[in-house]
Amino acid sequence: MVTPVTPLTGSLPKVHAPKAFHVLLVEIQSITEKTPLQKLAQTLSDLTASISNLDQQQMRKLLICLPKTLTHANSLKKEQAELSSALGNWNLERSLREAMHYCAIALNIEETQERHEWVSSIFIRWTLEKAVHKSLLEHAYRMADPERFNTILDDLQRLKIFCGVQKDFDALIDQAYQALTEDPRESRLQPFEVCTEKLRSIDRTLPQSGYLTQKYQTALENYRKQFETSDPSEMLDHFKELFEVFLEDAFLLVGPPPCGYDLRALGSLAKKSPCPYSDLEWFILIEDKKHLPYFQNLAEVIELQFISLGETAPGVSIPVFTALGPKHRSGLHIDPGANPALESNTVELISEPAELASTISVENSNNNDDLATSLLQSVSLKTNDSSLHASFQSQIDPxxxxxxxxxxxxxxxxxxxxxxxxxxxxxxxxxxxxxxxxxxxxxxxxxxxxxxxxxxxxxxxxxxxxxxxxxxxxxxxxxxxxxxxxxxxxxxxxxxxxxxxxxxxxxxxxxxxxxxxxxxxxxxxxxxxxxxxxxxxxxxxxxxxxxxxxxxxxxxxxxxxxxxxxxxxxxxxxx
Structure with missing residues (x-):
């Protein structure tokens, strides 16, 4: 069972009796450029207080009406940040991706330590929902491998940096205990006595450090400053350094790579000409397709990290919060046309070398030709096996x-x-x-x-x-x-x-x-x-x-x- 992340409530307006949704919907639809600002602010506050009670159908209706309302509310930053926070909370149980979009928008509109903590907590919620480390621990237990179990416990302690509140880390430890009760026979538990002792002795105190979102923002700012002082030929290396910041945390969340991999970039990065606000197009070569779920998880985490920056235009599903401007911000994000986190792309974008070479064959030339051509021209961002790309290229008929x-x-x-x-x-x-x-x-x-x-x-x-x-x-x-x-x-x-x-x-x-x-x-x-x-x-x-x-x-x-x-x-x- 996943311990829920505490919703961000501290910045939400306090109201005693939320209005009925149908009444709010009529009020929202009645807003025009002539609506007094005070009335508009109150309507947004009433709406924010009612978000948690909406069902799926009501939310769909709201998102149809909301964009027009927000066009008249560009000066109401506090109210828009609170509304986006409430929409993020509503999505926590439904889609962490959507929740992260709303959370990042709220953070960009009005930056607070509380929001940094809240947005950062989504990463640990993701790993708890996926039960990533619990699965690794259960496998070590089934294989009667206490040494491996202890190593994973060490990795678990490194996840403290993702935990903004004590109960997040407690939930990770609880999953470790659950792994030991999969088969509670004494004969099975005996080799793991050292592991249970280690579990009991783990220091649960959380470090008083900055939040992940602050770390990512600082890394991105430093990267962009390099464009003002560095030689253009060095910018690809600087991007790799930035990507390493995300990747290091991503590996902590999904565990160590189970096989050889090569994370490769397309587009302007492949041409060694990234710009300060360029997006990322990428794919993953892997040694063994049986580990596909691991690399799908890795791609999901990296996408969440990029979304947390607030520079991923979320499309029509999320309204434009005009406190940030007349359109969605667009900067460092993952291009949906080459995003291995999207299910529709995983066959092409997370593949063994032979499989990927096959998709670019003459017979399959109608399968997204632009992408197929781009895949032939890429640059490695990180690899533990450079032979994977060499193998891929060697299997492409000249x-x-x-x-x-x-x-x-x-x-x-x-x-x-x-x-x-x-x-x-x-x-x-x-x-x-x-x-x-x-x-x-x-x-x-x-x-x-x-x-x-x-x-x-x-x-x-x-x-x-x-x-x-x-x-x-x-x-x-x-x-x-x-x-x-x-x-x-x-x-x-x-x-x-x-x-x-x-x-x-x-x-x-x-x-x-x-x-x-x-x-x-x-x-x-x-x-x-x-x-x-x-x-x-x-x-x-x-x-x-x-x-x-x-x-x-x-x-x-x-x-x-x-x-x-x-x-x-x-x-x-x-x-």
Whole structure:
């Protein structure tokens, strides 16, 4: 039996008689922009006090009406934080994932030590509900292995950092005692006398340390500060250090890994260009599929840790709490398209090497092609067996790899034609990701996959294409990659969230010139000669630029181009 986490009640309003739900629902639906703020605050307080009494059907009705009400209550931070807390409490018995969303929202609206304690307690509730350590102890008991039992008891004591209140740790100890009573025969218990003695002597005093959520927030803040001082090439390593903070706690909650594993990232991390508010796309290679439940648990815990940061947009199931802004916050979260914690993804995203290689075969090419292609280009975040990824890659037929790359390139060419319908000089707003990075960084990665390269960094792929004699000069492209990355980092830091758009008026003249130059001298000529690249023919982008742009289009950029590239680089003739 799981000891329930104490609901957060200290910050909830005190009312003597909660209104009937149907009355509250009518009041909520009657709220407009003309509703007095005091009346609106009282309605939210009445609603908060009634949340615990709602059934599933009533909650569904409430969540349909609530978003509109919250749009008129953006100044009521205290009331919104209390309402989100109450909704988190309501979900504790139903969905810890939903509860964590609401708890994190409340914490972000109004930070208190009580809320830090409350949100942190969800992690120990998770491990108690899953009976993770109880199962490990029961297995050791069945196997008559008191030494292993004692080791698990040591691990149990390390879970004190997750326990905000005494009864949480007491519940863990109680599960240990339950494991010893599975078969209470004296002959079975005798070898475990040393274990029972250890159980009795365990110090149950909890440490007076900070809460997990505070630790995670501090680690994330320190990671983001690195973007202001570190070389961009170091940011992948800094992300690994951040991920290690989460992973260390996750392993405590789920127990030690039972077999070989490799936790691997996709997307911008695989391309070695994470941004301050980038999300995580990842998958797990495992040695033995019989341990799938363990790694599903690991993925669940890591998702809960990320949600606790309050930067995971929860979708339509959870209303926007406007005290935090007009939309859900979006920062460090796990992308639902590549999240091994989601049941619909576990077949693809937690797999043995041979199984994953099979899903990317030609026969299965219709099973999420974008994801299948991404899985071929990843970077390890943490592994205890690097041979797993090598085994996975070795089982991919080179022709399958080439086919996937070609499909991605053709799709990118079509998207390029749809996107670039206006000259860059005439754009009122620039989107660094959808207009530049998607068509430069991602295309270079596609080339790497097409030519069977085992590297994922666009800069490294460029070097290899250059040595193959395909791209004759890559200095300008490398400079463009670096500048686009720098500009994207600045947009994230300035916005305090994921943001890739910038109005033309907000950019300095040299930044606008750089973007126009990137389009005229790199993107446009490169997309005009993709077939030549695939045929391994030598390409000079400067020469190609002369053919696909007019002199009038290039003339304003010529001076900037000459300044941007080294003097020994072949430059186009003067216009």
């Amino acid at each position: 022709e399958v790899r080439k086919k996937k790359a070609l499909e991605a390139i053709e799709a990118r060419k079509a998207l390029y034609s749809q996107t670039w319908t206006a000259a860059p000089e005439h754009l009122q707003e620039y989107n660094l990701k959808t207009e530049f990075i998607t068509f430069l960084n991602f295309l270079i990665s596609d080339f790497g996959l097409y030519f069977g390269m085992d590297i994922t960094s666009p800069e490294a792929i460029l070097q290899k294409l250059n040595r193959m004699g395909i791209l004759q000069d890559i200095k300008l492209i490398k400079q463009a990659l670096k500048q686009l990355y720098t500009m994207r980092i600045q947009l994230h830091l300035q916005a305090g969230e994921q943001k890739d758009t910038a109005p033309a008026t907000s950019l300095a003249p040299n930044e606008r010139t750089f973007l126009c130059m990137t389009y005229r001298f790199i993107l446009k000529p490169l997309y005009n000669c993709i077939d030549k690249v695939l045929e391994r023919r030598a390409i000079n982008l400067f020469t190609e630029a002369l053919q696909v742009n007019t002199k009038e289009e290039l003339k304003p950029l010529t001076k900037s181009l000459v300044q941007a590239i080294p003097k020994n680089t072949h430059t186009p003739e003067k216009y």
